Amino acid sequence: MRIKELSRLSGVPVATIKYYLREGLLPPGRPTAATQAQYDEQHVRRLKLVRALIGVRGLSVSAARNVVNAVAAEQTDVHTLLGLVSGMWPLGADPGGDTLCENAPGDSETDALLAELGWSVSLHNPARQVLDHTLLTLRSLGMDYDWRFLLPYARLVHGIAALDLDQLRSPRDPLEKAEQAVLLTFLLEPALLALRRLAQEAESHQRYGVPEAARPESDPA
């Protein structure tokens, strides 16, 4: 298909597609003339991935390029791909930004947690620092928590990660599988936090709540 048709199918303006081509976010089409090229279904799907990473999850162009390159290069190995995606860390917080954790690898609270859980995780996974940082922050606020506090959370989250990987069983095409791994990891993050807030309200309602209609405005207790 021509670039105009690619634009129509993906919902991405032609000028933006040209920009993504220049930035290497999209592989070049098959040239058919000096200024024309043919694109295919792979381009449509890649464009949707790029839009999701940049538009929905707010990644920079260079971070999105790292992710799509990882997807394209490691398409047959979900395990390696997930490791690469983890290393990108598009969350607001930059875990390496301020180095609150000065423990050598193997010596941190997160190491103790992972050992207790029996999880096999690379030393380079930046999520390690996020955990160390969180525990230090909680303690600096006077909350006396160590890594054991995270154990029951980690066991439940392990169930979530198993669901994530279950979702990757169905795609036949390895590229599609890799794209899904990226999308599920990134796009479900706000949804999981939203579910937690809804569940907090529901659980709190069950434990402490009274029906809203029965509660007088002037008596918050």
Add this chain to the structure above:
Amino acid sequence: MRIKELSRLSGVPVATIKYYLREGLLPPGRPTAATQAQYDEQHVRRLKLVRALIGVRGLSVSAARNVVNAVAAEQTDVHTLLGLVSGMWPLGADPGGDTLCENAPGDSETDALLAELGWSVSLHNPARQVLDHTLLTLRSLGMDYDWRFLLPYARLVHGIAALDLDQLRSPRDPLEKAEQAVLLTFLLEPALLALRRLAQEAESHQRYGVPEAARPESDPA
């Protein structure tokens, strides 16, 4: 104590404390002279809360003021407080930003999900829109998911919310309890996402992985 001592105990510079006082993030001290006031332990704890909200979770001054006012006003009612905190929504994503979801309340996919779960959640909880938005985004990317896809995730996240509320059993002081509710909700968000990425790597290693040492550099499969 004087403002200097408050600064020493909290680790917050005097100029910043004065700014927080002007902005209403901190209640005024007890005046002892025209330009002097006495502060107490409540001020120390409040300052730590403000630092956590602004410094660690990146809230704006006005968003942090909303949270601390809610903590101060609703200190005896954890249920109401959690509802208020939910309404603040300090996540990067602004769920109301682009109105992808035009369903009337009671009619959305999230309503169907909550009904199936039997969760009692206010119509005003902004986390509802985040879920609707996520499902629409996944579908726009060609992934054929509806709310049923979120059911097993929601059941696991319910366990996480129950752990959250368990943490609030210990504080005796109602103000301390309210502060903990806020801190646990906000500060654990990056930690839970980090745990998910670690668990994905661990689970993926178990299902598909080979020991790193045994895998040749040149063969990603």
